Each structure stands twice: as structure tokens, then as C-alpha cells.
Amino acid sequence: MSDKTQIPYKIYLAEEEMPAAWYNVRADMKKKPAPLLNPGTLKPCTAEELEHVFCKELVAQELNDKDPYIEIPEEIRNFYKMYRPSPLVRAYCLEKQLDTPAHIYYKFEGNNTSGSHKLNSAIAQAYYAKKQGLKGITTETGAGQWGTALSMACSYFGLDCIVYMVKCSYEQKPFRREVIRTYGAKAIPSPSMETNIGRKMNEEFPGTTGSLGCAISEAVEHATTHEGYRYVLGSVLNQVLLHQSVIGLETQTALKKYGIKADMIIGCAGGGSNLGGLISPFVGEMLRNEAKYQIIAVEPASCPSLTRGVYTYDFCDTGKVCPIQKMYTLGSSFMPSPNHAGGLRYHGMSCIVSELYNQGLIQARAVEQTEVFKAAEQFARIEGILPAPESSHAIKVAIDEALKCKQTGESKNIVFGLTGTGYFDMKAYEAFNDGKMSDYIPTDADIKKSTDAIPKFNVNF
């Protein structure tokens, strides 16, 4: 069914076409991602160890690399129905403007109050916490997207939600903080006086505006020192990619419904939650030799973990309180330049995405932020949606690829993930609108410095 007129602007699935199970790509991988290790013993983390920090069922999902499908509980499916299925949109107007023979589709995850795909995993994590009979969960948030999603999920299940929010965001980005508060969650500026590590940071660095690393450490400390609390995380982990597979599964169903075969699948990559979720079912087809796709992970040139990092065991957090993981990493001491406004600032990458990249199943591309914002502006003006800076990394490469098709005359089907909206990112857009945005690419010396600082863990994976 390739006749253009038969494909609507927005392909919506019916509720009964929504996935009933998440897809666990690890089950189909012959060479599995390396396990999380206890940094003390350098042995794979046991379920028991992880259950001090994370909810029991989520630990089981984290460690499960056998079952290809894990049923989505009915309560979660019902919540999904409030904002899913998300549309797969045919970018007719963008295609016309680019004058390309390519067909461009985007899976839009921004039509919910959290403004992004993060809600897909937040609701699952809150559900399992509730099921375990916990009082509440703790997390950290930088700009606030994940914190917002989690506050929504906890409010729905009546769970206490403690969000350690990096102090500079708490003070300078009051909008997301207020969304979090409106959903009844407690937003605490980090470093706080509520934890040992927070008090220590405030004492050692008076007036500090915090860091994500410190906020993680505070959230973990809060969870492990309060009865009935566990810590949750919005990206990087296997469980998160599992929950996010709803994105890819819906995309797959929508494409099949209209007989469309994707040639290329593009997603932005920070910690890997969106990318992993979008591509997993398609990678599964490749692993089972059912299809072939060109898959491109797009990352910022200022934080290029896949394209310039090393593949090794490293700390997941700058505070070094979490298990270590084998991944493409710039080193946990790596910090993107302060002028970086485009998100995706994580020093490492999901171990699933890392291993797929290592096996050559996916490609990676790094793009500079002024080009990303140009693409964002172009997209907003012609497709109506104001994209999040993170999502705009995928837009940039989708446009590049569509223009290549114009050169070659190929009418490829390009699918990309539009992870969210940029309504709370207007300070970054303001810098772009004012011509005050610049690019920064770390030097080889910068990267050598932070990757050399990764401890040489003596492990055999």
C-alpha cells in the first residue's frame, strides 16, 4: 500500500492494537549485554543486592535476558490508554518543503503532560512499587522531564514521590518544579540538608548549585535509609528500555497496518531509553533474520559517548554509588560544556544500546547543537510541533537523510522518534533566537582525560 493518498497524516492504532507485552530484546541477542557488577566485589550484582535499592519485580526485569515478552499488567495498560497509543505521523509538509522523494514518519511521544516518552517507564516503575506495598519512591531529576513523569505516575497510584532536583534547575526552571508539585510530589533542591551526602556537599562547597551526580547519590541514600522507599531511574537501565519498547511495538504495528517497510530508523540517544525503546522490536527482527534496517543513534557532538567514547566498565553515576556497567562511556568525570543546551548530557549509554552498537547492528552519528536547533525551528514551522532539543537531534539527521534521497532519487521510508515537546526548553530556544548559541566539541585531549580517569576494573567480560 504505497499510494501516498492512502496513508493518513496521523496513524492511530485502536486500543486493542496496543501491545499487551513489552519486548525484551536481550532474549534475542546471541551475545548478551554484560551484567551489572558490584564495584566492590567486581562480581555480577545479585537480585538480593539490587533489591536494597530497586523494587523487586523491576530487579527481576533488569536481570531477565531470557524472556522475549513480558506481559504488561492491566493497570499499566489502562494508564497507557489515557495518553497512548501515540500517533505515527507522516511528515507530508516537511517532505514537500524538502522536495524529497523520501517518506518521513515520526513517532510522537510528546502528547502527555510530562511532555515526553519518560511516562512510559515512570508508570511501570510506580506500579511495581505500589504492588510491593512500598510507601514511596525517590529519584533525581535535572531539567525535570523525568521528575515530572514520575510525579504523575506516583500521583495516579497514591505513592509518595521524592524528587531530588539539581539546585540550579530548581531555582532557574521553576515551571517543571511547579508541575512536579502540582502532582503532589516533593521536589527537593539538591544538594539538600536531608541526606549525609547533601549536607557534606553543602559544607564542602557552600553555595553550590548541585549536579546530577550528587542528586542521584541523595536519592539513593534517601531510598536506602527510609523504610518503605526504593530508588528509581528514568534511563540507562534494561528495565527502562523494556518499558519503552511500547514505542517501537506501536510503531511496528502502525507500519504493518499500512504495509510500510521502514528503511531507516533514527533516534536521539542520551542514556538510551528512547532509542532503545524505539528500535528494540526492529532489532529483534534483524536478530531473527526477518528484516534489515539501517538504524542510527544520534548524539550531541558535545557529549559523544558512542562516537568517541570507549567500551568498558564504568560507573553509571558521578557519585559512584551505583553498580558499574559495561558501556560506551566518556568517563563519569566527563562534563559537557556549560553552553550545551540540547540535553542528552549523559556520559555513558545503556548497556543494551552499547552492545548493539558494538555488534554493528546500529550506527551512531554526532551532531552540533546549532544545526540541531536549526532543524528544530524548520520542523516546528512546517509540522507545527515545537520539538524538545533532545528530539531535534533525530530531526536533524532525518532531514539530512531525506535530502540525500533527493540527491539519489531514492524514496526511502525514514522513521524517527520524536520523543517530546520543547515547551519547557524555551531558554535554549531564546539563546538560539538571539543568535547566542554556539557549538563546542570536546578536544581529543578532553576526552582522553576523562576516559583515562575510568578505573581499570579487573573483570573478564
Next chain:
Amino acid sequence: MSDKTQIPYKIYLAEEEMPAAWYNVRADMKKKPAPLLNPGTLKPCTAEELEHVFCKELVAQELNDKDPYIEIPEEIRNFYKMYRPSPLVRAYCLEKQLDTPAHIYYKFEGNNTSGSHKLNSAIAQAYYAKKQGLKGITTETGAGQWGTALSMACSYFGLDCIVYMVKCSYEQKPFRREVIRTYGAKAIPSPSMETNIGRKMNEEFPGTTGSLGCAISEAVEHATTHEGYRYVLGSVLNQVLLHQSVIGLETQTALKKYGIKADMIIGCAGGGSNLGGLISPFVGEMLRNEAKYQIIAVEPASCPSLTRGVYTYDFCDTGKVCPIQKMYTLGSSFMPSPNHAGGLRYHGMSCIVSELYNQGLIQARAVEQTEVFKAAEQFARIEGILPAPESSHAIKVAIDEALKCKQTGESKNIVFGLTGTGYFDMKAYEAFNDGKMSDYIPTDADIKKSTDAIPKFNVNF
């Protein structure tokens, strides 16, 4: 088809089920709304007079009270397809929480970057301006919702877009200003130095932070003194209600598709654009004696034009540069208390809505803002969507009515309009979260003062 399980959470229409024509309720009204008058001659405005200010085809629509259906041009239908049809959502979770036998539905217009229904008319007005070969259009905006929608529409058609933005909003609400700029429109703080009236205001009141009335006057002056420009308005006018009828038409089709008969239709009312658009097709059924509905317009107690205003000819704008219109009005000098954060601050009301109210076809109810924000918070927490303060007026009454059904045991079908999201209204939510929000109801003396100030126009309508 009343079986609960058969109705999905979100009813989406297929593209081919979207309306091909707008519905013009005036055609079915036996007693028509009174015409716009030239304040100088006190005679009905002619098309020629209005065409100095407004686009030609929009003037024709403004004056057309004969044709029940006006075809939606294909270009506009195509743009609609990028963000419409909007879902009619069954509020299952809210119903469960309220433990009500009522069935609650809401038509959600917030899934687009303008964040509200305003885009429905913005794209139509931009289209006709483009078709007329104009260079651009001018408008005013307060908080920026309409300005955002218009900038999106103009960007799509490659039209110049000049938005006079009340200075205090321009400075204190930089986010919407940046959205407007991202769409390539020019946002000018009002009073500006670009118009005679702006210069005069700046001279007479140095340091003034502006008013909507002044911004309207500047936008009209800009349009009438620049070759190839016209002025456009986002509410109140007949043409705007006509375009907004897509809301009601889609709602009607969605209800019919599932065999649902609405008992009650609830909408918030500021200038009347959303309410008029939502209810028009249903009022049409009532006028043609095909059905009966209870229709409730909800307005803020701090700006109660329908419930406490007078029905008379008055100026539409505080600057008194526009034609006069017969409507329920508090007088153009009326200003809601500065502590009013809930939107819907217009002193008057669409003349169509006014006449329907005068004929007893619709009811009106005024609600206080702390109650509105309580309802907003409750709705956000259980239904996921963070509503605009304006929309939350309708939520408040929908909840009240659902609770009445709990008392009486009636399972009424309650339909309300959820006009938009509150992402750019977090300052108001912050005041509510901090317990710093208060109510203010104007005294009878306040209202007498501003209604007494309405000139006694010697007209016979």
C-alpha cells in the same frame, strides 16, 4: 451502545470523518444576533467598512447569517489533519474517583504547540489573508496563547505576523514570547514606539506595562496604516466561532459513532470562542427541534459578564477603535482584580453566545478561582493532563454535576470542553501550590460603576 467496556478511553475519528464544512449557527437562529455597528453612524457596519480592517472573505463570514454550512478549504483541512481530529476522552479515572454514575467525556484541544483551540481559527484567518495576497497580519496577545497560534499559522503560509504583546506579559512571560519568535513572528511589547497610540501612551504614562486594550489599538493601527496588512482577532467575532465549530462537529460525530447522547455540555467562556465552537452544532439540533441539551457556560466569578453583566451595545475593546456590538458586558472599563490568575478576563462576550443566553438556550454559572484550581489539580492528578486555568472552569462544573448525579443516582452523559494545557501557566499554579491564591468577587457597586459607564447608544436592536 451504552456498555461501558465498548467505549475506548479516547475516541479518535478517522481523517475522513472530520468535518468538511464549518457550521454557522446563526443560520438556524430565528432571532439573529444583533449586527456590529459603526460607533460613529450607529448603522450596521458594511462589508466595505470592515474590509479596511479585516480580510475580505473573513468579513463575508462575519456578516453571513444565512448559510448553515461554509466549506472548509482543502488547505485548511490539510493543516487541521496535522493536529486534528482531537480526541473525545472518556474520563474513566475521574468517574471512578468521584464514584459517580455519570459518564464524563471531554473534548481535548490541547494537543498542539499553541496548547489550545486557538489554532483552529488562526489557521483559517491566516489562510484567507494569504489568499487575498496580503503581506501579513497583525494582532494583539495578552498571555500569548492566541499570539502563539497565529505565529504558527503564519509561519505555515509564509505570512508576516506582527504580535503586539502586552508589555508585562512580554517581560514576565518570556516563554510564549520565545515560541512566537521561534515561529518567525515579530513580538512587539505594547505600548511600543511603532504606532501613534503606542507613542502617546508611552509619553503620557512613562513606564506603563500596557493593557490588552492598548495592544488591540496598536495592532489595528499597524494594520490600517501599512499596505498589505490586516488585523485579526482570536475570539468574540462570529467568524471565530464559525471556525471553532470544528470542535463541536467532531464531538457530535464521535458521540454518534458510539451511540452516546449527551445530556449536558459544559464549556468555559471568556470571549466565547471555545464555548461557541463546542456548542454550536448541538444548539443547531435544539433550534431545529431535533434534540434537547442542558448547556452551561462557565465564567470566572471575578469577571462575570453573562451572570452579572447587562445585555446592550458596548465597545468590544477598551481602546474603542473597533465596531460596537450587542452583548452581555460589564463595560469596557471593567478590569478583573489583579489577583485573578484564571484567564477569561474579557469584559464582554461573543454576540452569538450572548443572544443564545438571552433566548434561554444556554445557562451560565460563575465560579471562583481557588475552586477552579482545586478542580484542575484533581483532574491533573487522576486524568494525567495538566489543564489550562481557563479550561479548568469547565472541569469544576463538570465535577460538580457528576457529584450531583452521585446524589440522584442519574447516569447522565456529561461532555465538557478541555480547551488547552496549562504548561505556560505555572506561575498561577505556583500561587495555588503555595496557598497564596485568593478569590475576589466584584461588588455590585463595582459592576454598577463599569456598566453605568457604557455609553447609551441610541440604537433600535
